[in-house]
Each structure stands twice: as C-alpha cells, then as structure tokens.
Amino acid sequence: MxxxxxxxxxxxxxxxxxxxxxxxxxxxxxxxxxxxxxxxxxxxxxxxxxxxxxxxxxxxxxxxxxxxxxxxxxxxxxxxxxxxxxxxxxxxxxxxxxxxxxxxxxxxxxxxxxxxxxxxxxxxxxxxxxxxxxxxxxxxxxxxxxxxxxxxxxxxxxxxxxxxxxxxxVVNLRFSGAPSRTDQPQQTFGHFFVRGKWDRQGLDMRVELEPSAIEEVARLFDQHGFGLHGMVALDAQLNGPPSKLDVAGTLRVDDVHRWDLLPKRGGGWSVGYKGTLDLRSERL
Known part of the structure; x- marks a missing residue:
C-alpha cells in the first residue's frame, strides 16, 4: 500500500x-x-x-x-x-x-x-x-x-x-505602490496603501501614505520642488459615490526646514482635514 x-x-x-x-x-x-x-x-x-x-x-x-x-x-x-x-x-x-x-x-x-x-x-x-x-x-x-x-x-x-x-x-480592493514620474530619476518615496471595497453604490476606502520626504512629494507636482525639507505622512477615509466622495483624514508633517538650515527639535504638527472629492470632474 x-x-x-x-x-x-x-x-x-x-x-x-x-x-x-x-x-x-x-x-x-x-x-x-x-x-x-x-x-x-x-x-x-x-x-x-x-x-x-x-x-x-x-x-x-x-x-x-x-x-x-x-x-x-x-x-x-x-x-x-x-x-x-x-x-x-x-x-x-x-x-x-x-x-x-x-x-x-x-x-x-x-x-x-x-x-x-x-x-x-x-x-x-x-x-x-x-x-x-x-x-x-x-x-x-x-x-x-x-x-x-x-x-x-x-x-x-x-x-x-x-x-x-x-x-x-462587492469588490474588495488592496493596493500599494510607490508614486513616481517618468521625467524624474527613481525617487526615494514612501508607498501609498489603499484598502477598502467598491460596489455600484460607491467606494469605502482607506488611503495612507508612508512617511516620505517633502521634497520628493513636491517633485510629483513640480519638477523643481519647493525648496523645503522634512517628512510628511497622511491618512484619509473616502466614502460615497465617485462623483461625491466624503474625505476625512490627518496630515502629519515633521522636521520642516529650508535646505540651508537644520530642522528644529519637535518641529512637527498634525492637521485634520475633511472635504468632498469629485473624481468625475477632478474637483476637491
């Protein structure tokens, strides 16, 4: 046997x-x-x-x-x-x-x-x-x-x-990725994480950005950056239909300073925010 x-x-x-x-x-x-x-x-x-x-x-x-x-x-x-x-x-x-x-x-x-x-x-x-x-x-x-x-x-x-x-x-979604630009060299950037669900009624998503260099985040929107250094992280909760997503979360900023200065000790703060996002018309 x-x-x-x-x-x-x-x-x-x-x-x-x-x-x-x-x-x-x-x-x-x-x-x-x-x-x-x-x-x-x-x-x-x-x-x-x-x-x-x-x-x-x-x-x-x-x-x-x-x-x-x-x-x-x-x-x-x-x-x-x-x-x-x-x-x-x-x-x-x-x-x-x-x-x-x-x-x-x-x-x-x-x-x-x-x-x-x-x-x-x-x-x-x-x-x-x-x-x-x-x-x-x-x-x-x-x-x-x-x-x-x-x-x-x-x-x-x-x-x-x-x-x-x-x-x-219901469609369950999990995503992570490193934001980048094709006209920039590889960035040392934290990952975005998205977790949630999606159905015909709308989205229910949690979005997070790992602590990332402010200069790298700025270069996503402007090739030259903003001349500031430090770290930034955020989290957000999105709920509702794509044309009217309720958004609420927290933005955390640490060690903000100019390129020619040292960061101040304890120089960080958190800011809560909320609003509405329309994916259809790209309006926040």
Whole structure:
C-alpha cells in the first residue's frame, strides 16, 4: 500500500514538472473567451501551458486585455505571463471559468479618465456583475495614468494589487505602490496603501501614505520642488459615490526646514482635514 501511494505521488509530481512544458495551444480560444467573460474586455493571448502546482490552471503568455472603446485604444492590461487558476465548480457544468488571474511582475495597467468623465475602472462593474468577475492579483507591477488620449508623467511603480469580488456584489480592493514620474530619476518615496471595497453604490476606502520626504512629494507636482525639507505622512477615509466622495483624514508633517538650515527639535504638527472629492470632474 505504501509503495502504491509513493508511486501515485511520484506520478503527480512528475506530471506537475512536465505540464509547464506541454503546449496546449488548442485551448487558446476557450481561454481567451473565459478571461473575457471575467473581465468584460476583449482578450488576446499567446502560448498556453498547463499549470498544476499553482493551479490547477494554465500559464498564459503575452496577454493583452484590450480597453473599453469608451476609454481609448491602448490596452487596459499587458503582461508577458499570467497564471490563470481554474474555478473547479465551473468544470462540473463543463464550463471553463477562472477564479483568479495572477499577473507576472512586468505587468502594466493603464487607468484612464475618459473625456466624458468616468474612469475606465468604473466600466468594470457595468460590463460584468461583481460575483462573475475574476479576481486579479499583481505583485511588483506598474500602474500608468491617462487623461483622455494624454499619458500622464505620473505613475505607480512597485505596485501590488488584489481585486477580490464577492458573491454579495462587492469588490474588495488592496493596493500599494510607490508614486513616481517618468521625467524624474527613481525617487526615494514612501508607498501609498489603499484598502477598502467598491460596489455600484460607491467606494469605502482607506488611503495612507508612508512617511516620505517633502521634497520628493513636491517633485510629483513640480519638477523643481519647493525648496523645503522634512517628512510628511497622511491618512484619509473616502466614502460615497465617485462623483461625491466624503474625505476625512490627518496630515502629519515633521522636521520642516529650508535646505540651508537644520530642522528644529519637535518641529512637527498634525492637521485634520475633511472635504468632498469629485473624481468625475477632478474637483476637491
């Protein structure tokens, strides 16, 4: 009996190692359609391989998730490789579905604010119900921003993203990334963290910025900075529909001084703030 168990385990391990080298290109059209159903976007993929160890599912290369036509023609997501994990319950009805897509660390996501007002991510819930969405996981990727057809110099580097839909129609979101500019060298900047949920009624998000150099924060808005040194951190709570988000939080500033002076001891303060943010018209 022990020998039989050993043989079965050995066969499973052997299959697991061999599977990634088996090209199953004949599955490509079905895999494209399954990803399209989960994201509500047209999808094109390259080579396809079976993946047993991190699945069961598939490793898919050269994946392009096209944009909603209302937001432009540049792809919504491009990644050289992703792991698509099967939704096992779907197999019982002989339907190919994926429970999650794990993007490789070279993934690029484009967030677009359309000329009509909405952001492209707002179309996701309109294209598919939250319960039918596929979970997305990204580690060490990049998030770019566009306003209409114009690409912003601002982007998030070293971005981690977890988008997890639930059966209640709620999408849970966790994000972290380092703000950067394409026209500046790599900044020594703290990470933004976003945690919360999103449904058709609106957002409920917690936003935090790690303590970061004031000069680096200033360079996000002005290449030359403001000539001030010190540290800044913030937290914010956002609630409501995208067109009328209630915002409240705290801004913490420490060791503020000019470049030619030393900081004063105990020279820090916290400021509470609140207001309303309209993502559609970019008005705070």
């Amino acid at each position: 022990k020998r039989l168990i050993f043989i079965v385990v050995a066969l499973i391990v052997a299959l697991g190692f061999a599977a990634p080298h088996v090209d199953v290109d004949f599955m490509r059209p079905r895999i494209e359609r399954a990803i399209e159903r989960g994201l509500g976007r047209r999808v094109e993929v390259g080579k396809v391989y079976i993946n047993l160890f991190t699945g069961p599912g598939f490793t898919v290369e050269d994946v392009t998730v096209h944009e909603d036509p209302r937001a432009g023609i540049e792809p919504f997501i491009y990644v050289r490789s992703l792991e698509a994990r099967l939704r096992l319950l779907g197999l019982l009805s002989r339907k190919l579905e994926f429970s999650s897509l794990r993007l490789a660390d070279d993934a690029n996501i484009n967030l677009v604010k359309t000329d009509a007002g909405p952001w492209n991510f707002q179309f996701l819930l309109g294209a598919t119900q939250a319960a039918g969405m596929t979970a997305i996981n990204m580690r060490g990727g990049r998030v770019n921003f566009k306003f209409g057809d114009t690409k912003s110099v601002f982007y998030f580097n070293d971005a981690d993203l977890d988008v997890s839909p639930s059966s209640e129609g």
